[in-house]
Amino acid sequence: MACLSSSRLCARVQDKFMCQFGHKVRRQTVFVKLKPPGPTPLRIFGKTCQRVTTCGPSCGSAGLVSSGTMRRLASSMQSTSTGSLPDYGAQIVDPYRLLEDDLNGIYEDIRAELERNTNQPELNTIATYYFDGQGKALRPMVAILMAKAVNYHVYGENSALLPSQRQVAMISEMIHSASLIHDDVIDQSDFRRGKPSVNVLWNHKKVAMAGDFILAVASMMIARLRSDEVTLVLSQVVTDLVQGEFMQLGSKETENERFAHYLTKTYRKTASLIANSVKAVALLSGADESTCELAFQYGRNVGLSFQLVDDLLDFVSSAQAMGKPTATDLKLGLATAPVLFACEKYPELNPMIMRRFQEAGDVEKAFELVHKSRGLEQTRFLARKHGLEAARLASELADSPYQKGLVVTTDLVLNRIK
Amino acid sequence: MSLSRLRIALRSDLVKVTPSSSVVAKIWEPCTREVNTSSAQYAAVSQHNTKPDWNRAVSEAEKIVGYPTSFLSLRWVLSDEIANVALHLRKLVGSNHPLLKTAKNLIYNGKNNMQAWGLIVLLVSKAAGHSPEIPDMEQDKAAGVLHSQRALAEVTEMIRTSHLVHKGLVNMNSRRPIEEPDNMMFGNKIALLSGDYLLANSCTELANLRNQELVELMSSAVRDLAEAEFLGERDEQNNPLPSRPLPVDQREPAADWDCLTSPLPMAGVAGCARREWVARHVLAAGALLGKSCSAALKLAGHEPALQNKGYLFGCHLALAWQAFLDLEAFTGPEPTSFSLVGAPLAFTLEARPELYSYIEAGRKSVHDVDYHALYEAITAGNGIEQTKALQREHISRACDVLDSFPNCDARTALTNIIVAMHP
Structure with missing residues (x-):
């Protein structure tokens, strides 16, 4: 990790912006809207x-x-x-079109909330940088969709989205962005969402503080919902995110434990936020315990499916778009599902995983082996399994356009392109 | 102590307490009242200590309410994540990453980092007592505080430590080449994650208190700490520099901070020595300690007026403490460097604006500043005297609040801590 980053840093010092073309950026995914x-x-x-x-x-x-x-x-x-x-x-149904009115202005509202909470112009600039409407707003979309589906499930046709549920949608995007901002400092990424990432533009101490600031404002918004349960559920998200990052640091587990470790990490880093925010909107709706649990499980499966596809695209879409292997996760020393599956056929990947692909040629070799193995297929299969489970759970809710939207979302997540 | 007596005392005080809207604003301006009555009276309390000293005051106070710090609890030491951090920290030993210094300061609990914050929260909790309706189950009888207040004290320390750790990141984005970039990058990663870990833990602890007003108040303190790192000018490592002093006729009037959960107004702050110093340290320290004390009183079921006094106590104590730290550089032999945003320098710059050119030399790095020249200027002027007056004022205001608490061991301990830093 460290030696890799130093070469990237040098590249950046020479020409801060040229490297945008050279380095592909993680999670810069675009939904097929x-x-x-x-x-x-x-x-x-x-x-x-x-x-x-x-x-x-x-x-x-x-x-x-x-x-x-x-x-x-x-x-x-x-x-x-x-x-x-x-x-x-x-x-x-296209969920984004279905929720057009509810999603409209969500980034503006987040920016306004952040702006209200600081009198320091530069803090405001950094904190609002990623809320420019260029993100795909997956988390708010799923949260609002679930809110409306559960409201319909509980109260029937005349139910409306509660203001508190829309707040949760905003909060989920804010927590996500706060973690992206800290990730950018940790991973030293150069480019995100079609523009230079925060750590390229500003002082790293200030960037770290801006992440803390977004989290603090999100916590204040959570507190203003005045629901003990919702606060507990959403505070779990923050803990999970950090623990997920810690899990990503160490690879001391044995080969047998590795996959379980990967899945737990994936849950904590990605799925927990989606799962707990849809659970929170269900709680706010006043749904019973089993419906809240259903919402949670839906979010968990969608989240796992989402991240598995993300890990897959890191191998596939880059090769296609760039004409050369640029697997970001491998370069960061991370062994994701495709590699772990490939390991079964090519045990020579094991030592590379242990040394976090740090030796010369490791990244290229691992990339090649993954493509030669059935690792990508198997990852797809697993993502699809979670997608289907999410769709099955959604179909248990009362029939409504929103409930259908939840089912369609599982496909959007599976079939997205980079 | 008799709670009914406390109630009566409080009620009679209520008449004097200004409505919450303007109470807070008073932190800005000098108080007109002559300082000394209460501080002199308190000085008498601890006269049996020939020379009141901070460490003794703190360790005696700890006996009264038990250890507040989360760092000493087994839960902390045994946590997996921290064990992991310790492993990674070992890789950093020998490098110059500031995280090592932060970690050392936390472990060696020196008097310069005021690790006594959780302790202050507990002492305030004990001194104020709690409502009789609170069930025995929720009380830590031996210490005389509530379990929830102890949890809050931990949160206070976790938030503060998280902030210190995040503040200790190295800016890899500076125009100057960074020495040992790999170590610095790795250190940043560990520092960022450790700080986040503490912040996440404090979110969970707060959520468990099941009091949403309190969550909002404490979250606003985290926001204030983040804001503090953006106030005024900075060098490339984000070390603070004072603003250029403004002539009196060009200053805006200061705006009131009428709601604690709103951000601190910045009108009239930059360029006015006293206000800028207050704003900087309210955001960086006073807000967290004040809001924590206020929250502790909220947990005990006290009325908003007393909660507000709790805020003022914490805030003034933190400011008095900061002034004390600012003065320390000028008590012994000349130091190689000192805080450029300390009160003695702020007052000196205000009196002699031409000295600001020395500050401008530090735009890239505070290390480029001619500290010797500034030191001479400070000791020649009356910045030190003004700082002492500033400190006495904040001490006196903190002591005013102590007067509203019944006389008890916790109040005496707080008094001793205050006296220990008396100029």
Whole structure:
């Protein structure tokens, strides 16, 4: 990690911005927002798409799609597909469109809340930097979707989104951004969400403080909801995030423990935030315990699926886009699911994992072995398994457009492109 | 102590207490009242100690309420994450990362880092007592405080330590080349995560108290600490520099801080020695200690007026303590460097604005400043005297609040701590 970062640092000192082209950035993923051009493209997709129950890389049914938007999606599906969208008939819903009114202005509201909480202009600038509307707002989207689905489940058709539930949606994005800001300092990333990352632009001490600041403002918002339960649930998220980071530091576990360690880490770093924020909106809705637990499990599965796809894209999408291997996780010394699966066929990966891919040629070799093995397929399979479980849980809620949106979301997560 | 007596005392005080809206604002300006009555009276209390000293005052106080620090609890030592950090810290030994210094200061609990903050919160808790309705289960009878107040004291220390650790990051983004970049990067990573760990723990501890007003208040203290690192000018490592002194006729009036959960107003702060010093240290220290004391009284079921006094006590104590630290550099032989945002220098710059050119030399690094020249200027002027007056004022205001508590061992301990830093 350290030696790697120093070379990256040198690169940056020479030319701070040129390296944007050289270094690909983690988690700079873009959702296929199934929106215009073309009238309701998803419907076309829904009609033409076959339900495929087998898994593996060959199961993409991309060839069947003709719409222009779909072609974009299709090209990625050839390599990243984790299965195709199930057939929803005419009732297919695009969650982002469904929630347009509720999601509208969510970044502005977050920025306003942060601005209200400081009289230091530079702190405001750093803290609001990532709330520019360029993110995909997955967390707020899922939180609001769940809020509306659960409200419908409990109160029927005339239920509306509660202001407190929208606050939770904002809080989830704020906690996420606070952790991104600290990650940027830790990983020394250069580029995020299409612009230089915070650690490139500002003093690292100030960047760290801006992360603390966002967390503090989010905590104040949580407290103002005046719900002991919600505060407890959301404070768990922060603990999980930090423990996940700590787990990422050490690789002292044995080969047998490694996968469990990876999954726990993935839950803590990614899934916990989604799971606990959808649980919080369910609690605020006044739903019973089993519904809250269902919401939690839905979020947990969506979160795991999301991160597994992320880890997969780190191997696939970069090779495609850059024409050369640039696996970011490997470079950071992290062994994610594709590598761990590949290990079964190629035990020579074990020592590389132990030394965190630090020796010359390790990254390239591991990258090659992953592609030669069935690691990517198996990762896809696991992501899909969690996606299906989330969809199954969502289908237990009362039938509503939002409930359908939750099911569609599991597919969006699986089929996204870099 | 009799609680009904305390109640009566409080009620009679209520008449004098200004509404919460303006109480806080008074931290800005000098009080007109002659300082000395209460501090002199308190000095008498501890006269049997020939020379009241900080360490003795603190260790005696610890006997009264038990150890407050989370660092001494087994839970802390046994935690997996911390064991991990310790392992990683070993890799850093021998490097110059400031995290090592922070860690050393935490372990060797020296008097310069005021690790007594949790202790102060507990002493205030004990001195004020608690409502009789609170069930026995929730009390730590031996120490005379509530379990929730003890948890709060831990939170206070965790927040403060987290802030110190995050403050100790190295800016890798500076124009000057960084020495040992790999060690610094690794140290930053560990420092950032350790601070986050403490912050996350304090979130959980606070949530467990199941008091949302308290969560809001304490979170606002975390926000204040973050804001503190942005106030005024900075060198490339974010070390603070004083603002250029403004002539009196160009100063804006100071705005009141009428709501503690709102951020501290900055109107009229920059360039005015006293206000800038107060604002800086209220954000960096006073807010956390004050809000913690206020929260401790809230947990005990005291009325908002007394909670507000708790805030003022903590805030003034922290400011008095800061003034004491600022003065320390000028008591012994000439130090090689000292705080550029200390009160003695602030007052000296205000009196002689032309000295600001020395400060400008430190824009890149505070190490480039000619400390000797500034030292001479400070000792030649009356900045030290003004700082002593400033400290006496804050001590006196802290003591005023102590008057509202019944006489008991905890109040005496607080008094002794205050006296130990009397100029």
